[in-house]
Amino acid sequence: MNTKNVKRMTAMATAAVTLAATACTGFGAGLDTVSAAKTTSGDKEITVWVEKVFSDDANALMEERLKAYQEEAGVTVNYEMVGASDFVTMLNATIEAGSNVPDVVSMDTTKILNYYPNIPALDVSDLVDEINTERPYFEASYEGTKIDGVHYYVPYCSSSVMMFVRKDIMEKNGLEIPTTWDEVYSAAEAVSNPGEDFYGLGMGCGENDDDDENTLRQMIWNAGGYLMDADGGITCEDEKVAGIISKFAELYQAEAIPADATTWDAGGNNSSYLAGRTAIVFNAPTLYNALKADEYKELFENTAVLAPPTGSDNGVYMNYNRGFSIMNTCQDVDTASGLIKYLCDKTWYDEYMGSIAPVFAPLFQDETENPSWTEDEVNAQVLKYAQNASGYYGYPVASIAGRAAAAKHYFTFPVGKAFNQVASGAESVENALENMKYDLEDFMDQVG
Amino acid sequence: MKSKLRNKILHRIFIGICLIAALAPIYWMFNTSLKSEAEIYFKTPTLWPNKVTLESYKYLLTQTNFLNGIKNSLLIAVFVSLFSIFVAYPAAYVLARLFFKGKKFFSKAVLFTYLLPTSVLYIPLYIFVSRLGLTNNVLGIMLIYPTFTLPYVAWILIPHIASISTALEEAAYIDGCSRFQTMYKIVFPLALPGIISTTIFAFAMCWGEYLYALVNLISSEAQTFPLVLSGLVFGDMPPWNQLMAGAILASIPILIIYLLASSSLVGGATAGGVKE
Numbered sequence: 001m002n003t004k005n006v007k008r009m010t011a012m013a014t015a016a017v018t019l020a021a022t023a024c025t026g027f028g029a030g031l032d033t034v035s036a037a038k039t040t041s042g043d044k045e046i047t048v049w050v051e052k053v054f055s056d057d058a059n060a061l062m063e064e065r066l067k068a069y070q071e072e073a074g075v076t077v078n079y080e081m082v083g084a085s086d087f088v089t090m091l092n093a094t095i096e097a098g099s100n101v102p103d104v105v106s107m108d109t110t111k112i113l114n115y116y117p118n119i120p121a122l123d124v125s126d127l128v129d130e131i132n133t134e135r136p137y138f139e140a141s142y143e144g145t146k147i148d149g150v151h152y153y154v155p156y157c158s159s160s161v162m163m164f165v166r167k168d169i170m171e172k173n174g175l176e177i178p179t180t181w182d183e184v185y186s187a188a189e190a191v192s193n194p195g196e197d198f199y200g201l202g203m204g205c206g207e208n209d210d211d212d213e214n215t216l217r218q219m220i221w222n223a224g225g226y227l228m229d230a231d232g233g234i235t236c237e238d239e240k241v242a243g244i245i246s247k248f249a250e251l252y253q254a255e256a257i258p259a260d261a262t263t264w265d266a267g268g269n270n271s272s273y274l275a276g277r278t279a280i281v282f283n284a285p286t287l288y289n290a291l292k293a294d295e296y297k298e299l300f301e302n303t304a305v306l307a308p309p310t311g312s313d314n315g316v317y318m319n320y321n322r323g324f325s326i327m328n329t330c331q332d333v334d335t336a337s338g339l340i341k342y343l344c345d346k347t348w349y350d351e352y353m354g355s356i357a358p359v360f361a362p363l364f365q366d367e368t369e370n371p372s373w374t375e376d377e378v379n380a381q382v383l384k385y386a387q388n389a390s391g392y393y394g395y396p397v398a399s400i401a402g403r404a405a406a407a408k409h410y411f412t413f414p415v416g417k418a419f420n421q422v423a424s425g426a427e428s429v430e431n432a433l434e435n436m437k438y439d440l441e442d443f444m445d446q447v448g
Numbered sequence: 449m450k451s452k453l454r455n456k457i458l459h460r461i462f463i464g465i466c467l468i469a470a471l472a473p474i475y476w477m478f479n480t481s482l483k484s485e486a487e488i489y490f491k492t493p494t495l496w497p498n499k500v501t502l503e504s505y506k507y508l509l510t511q512t513n514f515l516n517g518i519k520n521s522l523l524i525a526v527f528v529s530l531f532s533i534f535v536a537y538p539a540a541y542v543l544a545r546l547f548f549k550g551k552k553f554f555s556k557a558v559l560f561t562y563l564l565p566t567s568v569l570y571i572p573l574y575i576f577v578s579r580l581g582l583t584n585n586v587l588g589i590m591l592i593y594p595t596f597t598l599p600y601v602a603w604i605l606i607p608h609i610a611s612i613s614t615a616l617e618e619a620a621y622i623d624g625c626s627r628f629q630t631m632y633k634i635v636f637p638l639a640l641p642g643i644i645s646t647t648i649f650a651f652a653m654c655w656g657e658y659l660y661a662l663v664n665l666i667s668s669e670a671q672t673f674p675l676v677l678s679g680l681v682f683g684d685m686p687p688w689n690q691l692m693a694g695a696i697l698a699s700i701p702i703l704i705i706y707l708l709a710s711s712s713l714v715g716g717a718t719a720g721g722v723k724e
Contacts, residue, residue: 083679
């Protein structure tokens with residue numbers, strides 16, 4: 001390499017250093033200890049992490065509300081709107097390090113249980129009772145978010161899994177919109193046309209399909225089957241559980257479910273519906289929002305969105321309530337409680353919920369008289385779901401250890417795995433359930 | 449003659465297949481970034497968008513902190529890669545050229561340090577950075593990234609330096625150069641192709657890094673671009689067009705750096721320099 005080249009490369013390196021130096025001075029924001037919204041206001045200070053939702057407008061509303069609390073309460077509010085997919089990893093790092101742990105965070109039951117036995121959140125039962133006295137919660141939200149009689153977070157809103165049905169396909173086949181699981185199964189078989197790559201039921205059981213894992217659990221509960229009993233005993237080797245698995249396998253083998261459903265992830269069901277491959281799917285209302293795009297105008301008009309069917313024995317939906325926890329490192333619990341109550345103010349709460357409907361539903365009883373939630377068909381169905389969402393991982397186990405084991409076990413998607421093994425012919429129903437039992441026992445041992 | 453032609457054609461076909469395999473994912477990223485969200489879910493995927501739209505780029509550049517993320521990533525990657533070369537080059541030179549007690553141990557330690565998985569280190573390093581009061585600050589990340597770039601750069605540079613003939617250095621000593629002058633005036637220019645390619649790799653390692661940035665940079669103002677992109681995902685319907693647009697835009701700096709540096713990536717600089 002000649003001197004000219006060396007000089008050129010040195011010049012390039014110098015330029016790069018200059019760029020870095022310029023960046024250091026010009027891009028100062030990155031070098032300061034940054035707080036997205038830190039405005040000094042009084043001596044008190046509180047740090048809040050809110051999980052971002054799908055809507056930019058709703059996120060902006062939440063930010064405005066936090067700023068308003070800062071001004072009204074004279075408290076410095078350091079808030080961060082944290083992406084949903086990164087939230088737990090970021091929070092865990094602060095907890096592990098024992099520093100920079102926020103005071104108030106978005107929380108849900110599964111997250112709390114995954115920390116058991118070292119739950120890093122305070123018991124906020126008194127705060128929940130206070131809010132409940134002023135404005136009663138739905139029973140499913142008030143009771144369903146308790147763990148061993150304790151509220152570790154203040155319930156705030158509820159996500160859901162709704163049933164999306166192709167009205168045009170049902171009409172074409174002379175069928176009504178199904179209202180029971182048996183009707184879903186028979187409609188799925190009746191409308192399937194595998195030759196045209198069209199299937200009645202878009203329900204997957206891939207190894208990472210958390211969406212359908214939950215729906216499969218609901219199917220089991222509603223037929224009267226359970227993975228655990230109230231005392232924490234493992235009861236998955238049950239006739240009713242076996243019956244639902246067999247039914248799914250039967251539908252799969254009859255090509256009423258797409259062949260690739262055994263490989264789907266959580267996006268498999270909604271993709272199949274948007275692609276016009278399936279007639280019935282169970283998905284969060286994010287699918288409803290996607291259907292509003294111009295390209296899906298026809299599909300949107302031909303879609304009915306309903307709360308999932310109930311079953312022969314139960315009408316239990318999975319509880320996806322989420323809310324706010326006060327972390328046990330919080331130094332100023334009164335201010336943290338005040339902030340949460342401020343977010344529950346009826347007028348603002350209703351406006352905020354309107355901005356995230358129907359993906360999230362409110363949890364208060366008086367919403368059943370709110371025209372925004374009763375007159376809009378989809379909102380009404382979502383609210384109905386929230387009212388009945390009393391199911392949880394391990395339902396109906398009552399002990400915190402049992403619930404923690406079930407919540408941790410959920411992340412291995414054991415129900416989907418059993419359905420997959422049987423549908424694909426890899427295992428008999430008995431063996432698949434035995435495998436599930438073994439896994440669950442293993443988790444129980446680990447959690448203690 | 450015929451056999452030569454046949455071989456030439458086969459070579460071209462093979463290269464063509466390799467090119468298609470390498471470029472197809474990039475093409476698909478670009479294709480997806482130009483589609484509407486609805487078209488992404490079409491039953492039969494379209495090889496070119498029915499209706500080209502730049503909405504995802506517009507959203508990314510105007511409605512998110514993506515540009516700020518790029519700026520932060522650039523700042524961190526440029527600083528860390530140059531710092532790594534600055535520190536790792538003398539270390540690699542010493543390990544390649546000098547003989548001292550424990551040399552073998554130090555050489556292996558460099559490799560073992562590099563092999564430590566991120567998942568093991570991210571909590572201790574977070575604690576370290578938070579005690580320095582540098583969480584939520586790009587300076588904290590600038591302290592962390594050299595933990596993986598330094599050993600990598602040193603490990604790659606050791607054989608590069610070792611491959612340069614010692615006779616050239618001996619000639620320099622005879623002409624009156626000190627060890628330091630030899631290191632920077634004789635060996636450094638000869639090792640430059642290796643140094644440049646290693647710098648590019650170090651830059652790329654910092655550019656796309658996710659886990660350390662995730663736990664250390666919480667504020668949207670301090671976040672790097674991978675975190676901004678990850679923040680776009682909500683639920684089970686990722687905005688693929690926006691994510692792909694972000695990936696396309698984020699690959700531009702790497703391409704520019706590679707193009708700028710490629711003319712210097714020539715081997716054989718020392719060939720014929722010494723008669724042995």
